[in-house]
Amino acid sequence: MQIILVSRHRKLPRTxxxxxxxxxWKLYVAAGFVLLGCIGVGAALALxxxxxxxxxxxxxxxxxxxxxxxxxxxxxxxxxxxxxxDALALKLGQLQAQSTRxxxxxxxxxxxxxxxxxxxxxxxxPPVGGVEEAGDTxxxxxxxxxxxxxxxxxxxxxxxAQLSALQSLLLDAxxxxxxxxxxxxxxxxxxxxxxxxxxxxxxxxxRHTGIDIAVPKGxxxxxxxxxxxxxxxxxRGYGKVVEIDHGNGYMTRYAHNSSLLAHPGQRVRVGQVxxxxxxxxxxxxxxxxxxxxxGGRVVNPLTYVRSHR
Numbered sequence: 189m190q191i192i193l194v195s196r197h198r199k200l201p202r203t204x205x206x207x208x209x210x211x212x213w214k215l216y217v218a219a220g221f222v223l224l225g226c227i228g229v230g231a232a233l234a235l236x237x238x239x240x241x242x243x244x245x246x247x248x249x250x251x252x253x254x255x256x257x258x259x260x261x262x263x264x265x266x267x268x269x270x271x272x273x274d275a276l277a278l279k280l281g282q283l284q285a286q287s288t289r290x291x292x293x294x295x296x297x298x299x300x301x302x303x304x305x306x307x308x309x310x311x312x313x314p315p316v317g318g319v320e321e322a323g324d325t326x327x328x329x330x331x332x333x334x335x336x337x338x339x340x341x342x343x344x345x346x347x348x349a350q351l352s353a354l355q356s357l358l359l360d361a362x363x364x365x366x367x368x369x370x371x372x373x374x375x376x377x378x379x380x381x382x383x384x385x386x387x388x389x390x391x392x393x394x395r396h397t398g399i400d401i402a403v404p405k406g407x408x409x410x411x412x413x414x415x416x417x418x419x420x421x422x423x424r425g426y427g428k429v430v431e432i433d434h435g436n437g438y439m440t441r442y443a444h445n446s447s448l449l450a451h452p453g454q455r456v457r458v459g460q461v462x463x464x465x466x467x468x469x470x471x472x473x474x475x476x477x478x479x480x481x482x483g484g485r486v487v488n489p490l491t492y493v494r495s496h497r
Contacts, residue, residue: 192392427469
């Protein structure tokens with residue numbers, strides 16, 4: 189089989205003899221190249237058309253993977269937060285129990301301190317005030333838990349203020365108690381009471397301005413309240429006397445002593461020995477004459493002696 193090629197530019201035609209093997213192989217190779225070129229062009233055209241959709245699908249798949257990973261992380265965070273909230277709620281319950289015990293302790297202290305309900309009460313919050321400062325906390329808790337924490341914080345603030353006020357009141361009460369004449373200056377029996385009585389020397393009715401406590405000579409005499417010694421010496425009729433100013437209008441007098449241990453200007457404590465009992469001055473025997481003055485007037489010492497019992 190022969191193929192004759194005729195060209196305008198050439199005068200003679202060209203003849204291809206297909207019976208020759210080398211010529212057939214050339215034609216086969218050329219045809220193969222043409223076929224491969226067509227396949228490549230078709231593949232490139234297909235990729236050009238389909239590539240955007242595939243890239244989009246691949247991107248969506250990657251995003252779905254990321255979302256699943258983030259969801260797993262979120263579940264872990266949520267579980268950790270729930271465990272933290274459970275622990276916080278448990279701690280909150282313990283703090284509330286402590287707050288209840290503090291309230292009971294404060295009420296008990298108020299009762300022990302013998303404070304009047306109108307003067308101090310744990311049922312009423314102490315009056316306080318201040319400028320409100322607005323600010324962002326920067327975080328948020330569940331509403332119920334946040335309300336419980338706010339309520340508990342308010343209780344602690346209120347209890348702190350109440351306990352501070354209770355401490356001040358108890359300290360004031362203790363100071364006032366130490367300055368108020370209380371109890372017996374010596375241990376003995378009362379041989380003569382406050383008020384009208386027959387005079388032991390002439391028998392006429394006379395006003396007795398104190399109480400007489402019969403004790404042996406040399407018995408230590410104790411101050412019934414803290415204060416300052418304003419007089420220590422001899423007074424007519426009283427013999428050797430110690431007088432103590434306790435403040436708040438109170439003054440006590442200890443008379444007929446055998447010896448004086450305190451001196452003017454000295455500060456004395458409750459129970460401190462200030463003299464020794466005796467029978468100096470206008471006296472029929474060893475005893476202590478004890479007077480209590482309040483607001484410039486002599487009052488019955490028996491009231492203050494019995495308040496100690």
